[in-house]
Amino acid sequence: MHPGRQLAVLGGIFVVLYLLVFFAGGASGSFTDRLHPKLGLDLVGGTQATYIASVQGGQVPSKESMEQARNIIENRVNALGVSEAEVVVQGDRNIVVSLAGKADDQLKDLSQAAQMRFRLLIGTTGDVSATALNPPSAAPSGSAAPSAGASAPAPTGSAPAVNATPSAGGQGGGEVMKAPTPTPTPTPSASAEAPASAAELATREEVQKKVGAAQWAAAEKLTAPVDLTSNPEAGKQFANFAKLSGTEVAALTAQMQFNVPTISCKQLDDRPNGAIDDVNTDAAVCYQSAKVLLDKAKVVGDDISKASPQLDQQTGQWVVSLDFTGAGSTKWAALTRQAFEATSSDPCYVAAQSLYGSVEHCAVAVVLDKSVISAPQIQGVLTGTSQITGQFNATSAKQLADQLNFGAIPVTFNSGPAQTVSATLGIQQLQAGLLAAAIGMGLVAIYAFFYYRLLGSVIFMSLILSGLLTFGALVFLGRTMGFTLTLAGIAGFIVSLGVAADSFVIYFERLKDEIHEGRSPRSAVPRAWARARRTIISANAITILAAVVLYIVSVGAVQGFAFALGLSTVLDLLVVFLFRHPIMTMFASTKAFLSPRVSGLGRVLRRAQTDPKEA
Amino acid sequence: MAREGLASRLYAGEANVNVIGKRKIWFIVAAALVLLSVGSFAINQFHLGIEFAGGTSFSVPAKTTDGRTLTQAEASDAVERAIQSVDPNAEVGAAQEVSGIGGNGGSFTVRASAMTAQQAEAAKTALVEDLKVPSEAVSDDQVSAAWGGQVTRQALLGLVIFLVLVMVYLVVRFEWRMAVAAISSLLLDLIVTAGIYSLVGFEVTPSTVIGFLTILGYSLYDVVVVFDKVQENTRGITAGSTRTYSEAANLAVNQTLMRSINTGLVALLPVGGLLFIGAGLLGAGTLKDLGLVLFVGMGLGVLFSIMFAAPVLTALKDREPRIKAHTARVLARRAAIRSGDVAPRAERSGRNANVTESDEAPALASAAPRPGSRPTAKRNTNRSGRPGGAGNRPSGGNKRR
Numbered sequence A: 001m002h003p004g005r006q007l008a009v010l011g012g013i014f015v016v017l018y019l020l021v022f023f024a025g026g027a028s029g030s031f032t033d034r035l036h037p038k039l040g041l042d043l044v045g046g047t048q049a050t051y052i053a054s055v056q057g058g059q060v061p062s063k064e065s066m067e068q069a070r071n072i073i074e075n076r077v078n079a080l081g082v083s084e085a086e087v088v089v090q091g092d093r094n095i096v097v098s099l100a101g102k103a104d105d106q107l108k109d110l111s112q113a114a115q116m117r118f119r120l121l122i123g124t125t126g127d128v129s130a131t132a133l134n135p136p137s138a139a140p141s142g143s144a145a146p147s148a149g150a151s152a153p154a155p156t157g158s159a160p161a162v163n164a165t166p167s168a169g170g171q172g173g174g175e176v177m178k179a180p181t182p183t184p185t186p187t188p189s190a191s192a193e194a195p196a197s198a199a200e201l202a203t204r205e206e207v208q209k210k211v212g213a214a215q216w217a218a219a220e221k222l223t224a225p226v227d228l229t230s231n232p233e234a235g236k237q238f239a240n241f242a243k244l245s246g247t248e249v250a251a252l253t254a255q256m257q258f259n260v261p262t263i264s265c266k267q268l269d270d271r272p273n274g275a276i277d278d279v280n281t282d283a284a285v286c287y288q289s290a291k292v293l294l295d296k297a298k299v300v301g302d303d304i305s306k307a308s309p310q311l312d313q314q315t316g317q318w319v320v321s322l323d324f325t326g327a328g329s330t331k332w333a334a335l336t337r338q339a340f341e342a343t344s345s346d347p348c349y350v351a352a353q354s355l356y357g358s359v360e361h362c363a364v365a366v367v368l369d370k371s372v373i374s375a376p377q378i379q380g381v382l383t384g385t386s387q388i389t390g391q392f393n394a395t396s397a398k399q400l401a402d403q404l405n406f407g408a409i410p411v412t413f414n415s416g417p418a419q420t421v422s423a424t425l426g427i428q429q430l431q432a433g434l435l436a437a438a439i440g441m442g443l444v445a446i447y448a449f450f451y452y453r454l455l456g457s458v459i460f461m462s463l464i465l466s467g468l469l470t471f472g473a474l475v476f477l478g479r480t481m482g483f484t485l486t487l488a489g490i491a492g493f494i495v496s497l498g499v500a501a502d503s504f505v506i507y508f509e510r511l512k513d514e515i516h517e518g519r520s521p522r523s524a525v526p527r528a529w530a531r532a533r534r535t536i537i538s539a540n541a542i543t544i545l546a547a548v549v550l551y552i553v554s555v556g557a558v559q560g561f562a563f564a565l566g567l568s569t570v571l572d573l574l575v576v577f578l579f580r581h582p583i584m585t586m587f588a589s590t591k592a593f594l595s596p597r598v599s600g601l602g603r604v605l606r607r608a609q610t611d612p613k614e615a
Numbered sequence B: 001m002a003r004e005g006l007a008s009r010l011y012a013g014e015a016n017v018n019v020i021g022k023r024k025i026w027f028i029v030a031a032a033l034v035l036l037s038v039g040s041f042a043i044n045q046f047h048l049g050i051e052f053a054g055g056t057s058f059s060v061p062a063k064t065t066d067g068r069t070l071t072q073a074e075a076s077d078a079v080e081r082a083i084q085s086v087d088p089n090a091e092v093g094a095a096q097e098v099s100g101i102g103g104n105g106g107s108f109t110v111r112a113s114a115m116t117a118q119q120a121e122a123a124k125t126a127l128v129e130d131l132k133v134p135s136e137a138v139s140d141d142q143v144s145a146a147w148g149g150q151v152t153r154q155a156l157l158g159l160v161i162f163l164v165l166v167m168v169y170l171v172v173r174f175e176w177r178m179a180v181a182a183i184s185s186l187l188l189d190l191i192v193t194a195g196i197y198s199l200v201g202f203e204v205t206p207s208t209v210i211g212f213l214t215i216l217g218y219s220l221y222d223v224v225v226v227f228d229k230v231q232e233n234t235r236g237i238t239a240g241s242t243r244t245y246s247e248a249a250n251l252a253v254n255q256t257l258m259r260s261i262n263t264g265l266v267a268l269l270p271v272g273g274l275l276f277i278g279a280g281l282l283g284a285g286t287l288k289d290l291g292l293v294l295f296v297g298m299g300l301g302v303l304f305s306i307m308f309a310a311p312v313l314t315a316l317k318d319r320e321p322r323i324k325a326h327t328a329r330v331l332a333r334r335a336a337i338r339s340g341d342v343a344p345r346a347e348r349s350g351r352n353a354n355v356t357e358s359d360e361a362p363a364l365a366s367a368a369p370r371p372g373s374r375p376t377a378k379r380n381t382n383r384s385g386r387p388g389g390a391g392n393r394p395s396g397g398n399k400r401r
Helices: A003-023 A063-078 A104-108 A129-133 A198-211 A213-221 A234-243 A246-251 A254-259 A265-269 A326-340 A347-356 A394-406 A426-452 A455-480 A487-516 A521-553 A557-588 A602-614 B006-011 B020-043 B072-086 B117-131 B149-173 B176-200 B206-233 B245-281 B286-317 B321-338 B345-349
Strands: A046-053 A086-090 A094-100 A116-126 A283-287 A290-300 A304-311 A318-324 A364-368 A371-374 A386-392 A413-421 B055-061 B092-100 B107-113 B139-143
Touching: A003 A455, A003 A557, A046 A063, A063 A086, A063 A094, A063 A394, A094 A413, A116 A254, A116 A326, A116 A347, A129 A234, A198 A213, A198 A234, A198 A246, A213 A234, A213 A254, A246 A265, A254 A283, A254 A290, A265 A283, A283 A364, A283 A371, A290 A326, A290 A347, A290 A364, A304 A394, A318 A326, A318 A394, A326 A364, A371 A386, A386 A394, A426 A455, A426 A487, A426 B245, A426 B286, A455 A487, A455 A557, A487 A521, A487 A557, A487 B206, A487 B245, A487 B286, A521 A557, A521 B149, A521 B206, A557 B149, A557 B206, B020 B176, B020 B245, B020 B286, B055 B072, B055 B117, B072 B092, B072 B107, B072 B117, B117 B139, B149 B176, B149 B206, B176 B206, B176 B286, B206 B245, B206 B286, B245 B286, B245 B321
Parallel strands: none
Antiparallel strands: A046 A094, A046 A413, A086 A094, A086 B139, A116 A290, A116 A364, A283 A290, A304 A318, A318 A386, A364 A371, A413 B092, B055 B107, B055 B139, B092 B107
């Protein structure tokens, strides 16, 4: 290629890069604002969030589970982009996450336990807490008996409008077997529950005192949600339950939470994280502003082998696709069979019908931590890949998939307030780093000028060019990929500039060889280039290989380093091919090149000329 | 030639240092270094930083009892004084200011190496006295490693995968013997660098580990440069009988010596700048950690690419039957020349006859390469073997124009 054309390509790359820096990827602010790379936690400080593990049953989580939680949170932070976050366990129950810059939003969902549960929907009732407390008829009634015999919970006025039935995708089908009799019934009885922990029982006793013995007894007797349509005053006798906090509500059995009409959706939502994680108990939860009762969890997040976000081609909606483990898919098939083959008298059928209107099969709720993501009607016995639908966008679908892939955090956390933290190193260190860069570059330049004379200026110019390209790439990638530049990163780039100068030395020493062998500078340049190119490509290929492998395999700071290494090597190759070589070609055709004083080739030239006399 | 100094000969790539011939010495030195390093791993182990080992975190309020607001530097210094009064060997990190998003009443946290509860208590007491801060507002906490075991595991896995892939690449690009020599030189570099860290007791921080990984690419870079030249010089060497493989390799090493020194210097200058600023002006921290490990590793990389990689290569090559036979033939021929049986063909052409006697084999007159011998295996040289060079390449005679 003509040297001029190569330089033009380089110029094009340069212009495009800086156009991107100034106008693309969410560039905003003044001219200088757009030129700021994203600096790391150590240089500019950032945001810090503390997650406090909830103590369950008076027990502090074990060291191992805290370390496991730390790893999962770290993976989640790193999945946000190439940022160098710091995640440490502090004391015995805190996890502190620090991120560079202002990052409150990103820190919000990190500690979500991501306990996924698949539970059969077995009961539904409206959130009637308001009407239960203030019945439309003003006359108070003190002695309404609980309507124990109420049949199916009828959707009341405040029940959700029935939406289009969501469906579970995936390969349905499979042979139809005799439906096993569905076990779950909405019959509440405290003894059917898994034994509650001592701490839970203690809270339950306190709650019992708070609501009063009479109300407690009445609530315990309920076997189905109170039917307020037949007796609008029936809610009154549970008035005290409306005053309970989320934690106190959580201490009640799922049946009580579900049946007592005065317990509102808000109270259920206020329950602490992890309140309905127990796989062996039923769970009451709010879905589409109705209260629903869910069966024991038959399938859990650990049964999922791989989750990935997908865009459903037909509906244009984001879904999360799930693959189950061997054991998981057996359990999943059993659960979906139970839902699919339920008859119209099954409680789950009744519940699904009251939630969705007309249904043919039962629904399985996909529960993540405290909330139901979706509760699709099961259209077949699902054995393989299945999809979760819900109100996902690209980000939330990826987030859920990441959370499922990295596993559930074994500890439940409550997040403390986000705080700002200052830089540990600060501006002096940054300045010192830049000073070191200047000194290093200065030394290289002096050495190059001393050794290669005017050709040193080619090294010097290409160093400046590498620097500018690297800087532009850093600014742009910082904005679009969250690539964060720490002090170590800056030092890495300084070093890489030195290594980049190496490739020039290889080229130039080759050139000396060629001239020494008696070639004219003009013919020596292309020959030296052809040979040096081979060496330079081999050597850089190894570095790029190192960068790619480390980037794919490693995590955290090492990954950030690998990215920087790869970036600087690619830029080095760019400068070598599109700048040094064409410049040298052009240089070789000038007279100055031959002058010993100018090119630094003088001694070699002289030697090449004197050699024959020796012979 | 002899009248010129070493620098000048280096410049021209004619230092003629006998590196390969002394390979036994280098192997012994390398073995000793590896033994020393491994021994040190076992006995001294590594001095791990807080990021790896975890430690104690102190929290100090920004407001003192007499209403003053502390600066970050004050807090940092005071904690360091307090901790070192308790445990002189403790490492103390820099202070970090923590404040609510609202911005009311911040505090400083400082991380230090792990200490016992009593030590932490003593340090807290000293701190309260020193800074005059309310004692109940000063707290200490154990902190875990920020650099989890997972990061190290994955980095090591990456290292292993890289070594396998680069081995494959080198086998394809060169040959398996060169690949083995290059990888063993890299491993030697890594082991000895780690050994120096262990032996001297430099602190290992995440920056150190990252610097360590940088050596990976750099060390191989040097070896590739040397081997590229060796490969060029020895292409088709068995066709001729003037020079053994080892001699050709030694020549390549000499020819690349200046290049190695140059590339080494050019790469080490910025690292030296980092080290100078990091250690000299700032005392400690990221810049020093990174500068130090790179300086040691890159320096050794340059050295080993010459002193170890090439000798290992020749040692392996000398075992190859083809090369072995060729070496024997060259030596036999040399003995014959000495006894006058065979007239050395190219003798009369003298030093300037930079000409090959065949396409590939070097035709240097003397039995062994002399100081100042140039690479001669040129592909498009004249095929006749006639001195004077009527080939398609400018030769000594018609160089001047």
